[in-house]
Amino acid sequence: MTESAAQDGTATQGAAAQDAAAQGEAPLLEARELTKHFIVHRKSRAVRAQARGARRAPSDHHAGEEHPAEPELAPAPKRHHKRALVHAVEQVSVSLPAGGITAVVGESGSGKSTLARMLARLIVPTSGEILLDGRPVPASARHRRDYARDVQLVLQDPFSSLNPIHDIRYHLSRPLLVHHMARRGPELEQAMGSLLQRVALTPPDQFLYKYPHELSGGQRQRVAIARALAVRPRVLLADEPVSMLDVSIRLGVLNLLAGLRADDQLSILYITHDIASARYLADSIMVMYAGQVAETGPAATVTDEPAHPYTTLLLSAAPDPDRAEPPSVAGRGAPPSLVTPPSGCRFHPRCPHAMAVCAQRTPPAFEVAAGHQSACWLHAAGLSSAESQPLAGRADGLVPSPPAPAPGKEP
Numbered sequence: 001m002t003e004s005a006a007q008d009g010t011a012t013q014g015a016a017a018q019d020a021a022a023q024g025e026a027p028l029l030e031a032r033e034l035t036k037h038f039i040v041h042r043k044s045r046a047v048r049a050q051a052r053g054a055r056r057a058p059s060d061h062h063a064g065e066e067h068p069a070e071p072e073l074a075p076a077p078k079r080h081h082k083r084a085l086v087h088a089v090e091q092v093s094v095s096l097p098a099g100g101i102t103a104v105v106g107e108s109g110s111g112k113s114t115l116a117r118m119l120a121r122l123i124v125p126t127s128g129e130i131l132l133d134g135r136p137v138p139a140s141a142r143h144r145r146d147y148a149r150d151v152q153l154v155l156q157d158p159f160s161s162l163n164p165i166h167d168i169r170y171h172l173s174r175p176l177l178v179h180h181m182a183r184r185g186p187e188l189e190q191a192m193g194s195l196l197q198r199v200a201l202t203p204p205d206q207f208l209y210k211y212p213h214e215l216s217g218g219q220r221q222r223v224a225i226a227r228a229l230a231v232r233p234r235v236l237l238a239d240e241p242v243s244m245l246d247v248s249i250r251l252g253v254l255n256l257l258a259g260l261r262a263d264d265q266l267s268i269l270y271i272t273h274d275i276a277s278a279r280y281l282a283d284s285i286m287v288m289y290a291g292q293v294a295e296t297g298p299a300a301t302v303t304d305e306p307a308h309p310y311t312t313l314l315l316s317a318a319p320d321p322d323r324a325e326p327p328s329v330a331g332r333g334a335p336p337s338l339v340t341p342p343s344g345c346r347f348h349p350r351c352p353h354a355m356a357v358c359a360q361r362t363p364p365a366f367e368v369a370a371g372h373q374s375a376c377w378l379h380a381a382g383l384s385s386a387e388s389q390p391l392a393g394r395a396d397g398l399v400p401s402p403p404a405p406a407p408g409k410e411p
């Protein structure tokens, strides 16, 4: 498929998915207010101090001296590990229409993979609900198996997701046989051939007996996608499927995903750091920051008229052929700790528009236009003058211009 054909297909299918949503059809896959808190065990201050002492001890001895024995640690206090919560994902809702592509964009640690892993039911949400075809998925083994077939996850690193000791034939035949998609013999051969053809690895015979290390990064990712397609899924959760590939072959894999949605009505969640590729591929974009949703809306609107300062920051860091230096969000502040996230709006320590209210209260999602929402106090009407005071010591000069407030609403 050519680039323009892929874009045409993307536009038509995207419009169809949006029509379905407008007609009130239930999304194929929906997450409602998903939250995930990981429990981690951190060493207490006493244990950390002890370990520091132990590390310092060897440097006290001098060359030529006999190496001192390992310092003995005093018995560890009984409660030597503290429990801490990582607030990885908080109250995130997303819906995937049949034949639609939704992109989730955000910096490292914003909770994108955790969201995908919850949607794939690899980890259990702390709270929230996942609906397939508008219904919760029962806990029985049969329903879980059916769900696992319908909703497939494709990972970032095709090298680690393929087993290096097995050839491509093994990787494709296994899901086909385990899920009774084909019987051994000519049917299996034909099914493997057509999978390889769908991901443009042709002629199939040239790839079936190769091992993952004999393929390029792009070819390995195509095999990983073919393996996911073997069970005829309805939803593909693609977690940064192109971020480890050379720039020159990324477009080919993105066009492959666009073609799969056009041909098979596949619903795709496309996870990426790169908002430019999200705009290219997706119908709608959800921007995540520090585990929360910052902005959602149609891809063109979110990228042309961003309504959240964090989206503006991502856009200012997106690759631009007219810019001499490759930009980066690094050096424009860093995402916060999710063990002790900032109060109020989690972006406020980095936001050049932060106001007093931003450090106190979490902004709700404001509707800035039909289907376009931003969780930012700049869109609130009726803030008091004390609440809208610039926040003392706010990070100035990181973002070029403030997002436009919603029509009729004063910041």
Ligand SMILES: Nc1ncnc2c1ncn2[C@@H]1O[C@H](COP(=O)(O)OP(=O)(O)OP(=O)(O)O)[C@@H](O)[C@H]1O
Pocket (backbone or CB within 6 Å): 038, 039, 040, 086, 087, 088, 106, 107, 108, 109, 110, 111, 112, 113, 114, 115, 273, 338
């Ligand atoms: N099993 C886990 N236990 C504890 N913390 C975790 C676990 N998995 C993820 N986290 C934390 O949750 C937060 C979100 O991680 P996640 O992998 O979802 O981010 P991401 O947006 O996918 O980042 P990246 O772009 O680097 O892949 C991070 O702070 C991460 O350290």
Ligand code: SF4
Pocket (backbone or CB within 6 Å): 308, 309, 310, 345, 346, 347, 348, 349, 351, 352, 353, 354, 355, 358, 363, 375, 376, 377, 378
């Ligand atoms: S203006 Fe306030 S609410 Fe909006 S992004 Fe900045 S800190 Fe957050």
Ligand SMILES: [Mg+2]
Pocket (backbone or CB within 6 Å): 112, 113, 114, 239
């Ligand atoms: Mg990730």
